[in-house]
Amino acid sequence: MPANPRAALEAYGREKVREGMQRAAEIARDCWNDPQCEADAEYIPNAIRAEIETLK
Structure with missing residues (x-):
């Protein structure tokens, strides 16, 4: 067990x-020149939400 479990948990949370955020940036970057993204203002937020659902 870590010397300070709370600090370890907070560090874990920051890493997650x-x-x-890195994955959200990758989704946005991958979408940058995609015409579908330009036509649908909710495309990136929806893609990020879909990614989140895969983690549950």
Whole structure:
């Protein structure tokens, strides 16, 4: 067990947030020049939500 479990849990949470933000940025980047993305303002948020659902 870590010396400070709370600090370990907070560090884990920060890492997961970082990973999630990185994945969201990848989704946005992949969509950048896609005509479907330009036509649908909700495409990126929906793609991110779909990705989140795969993690549950």
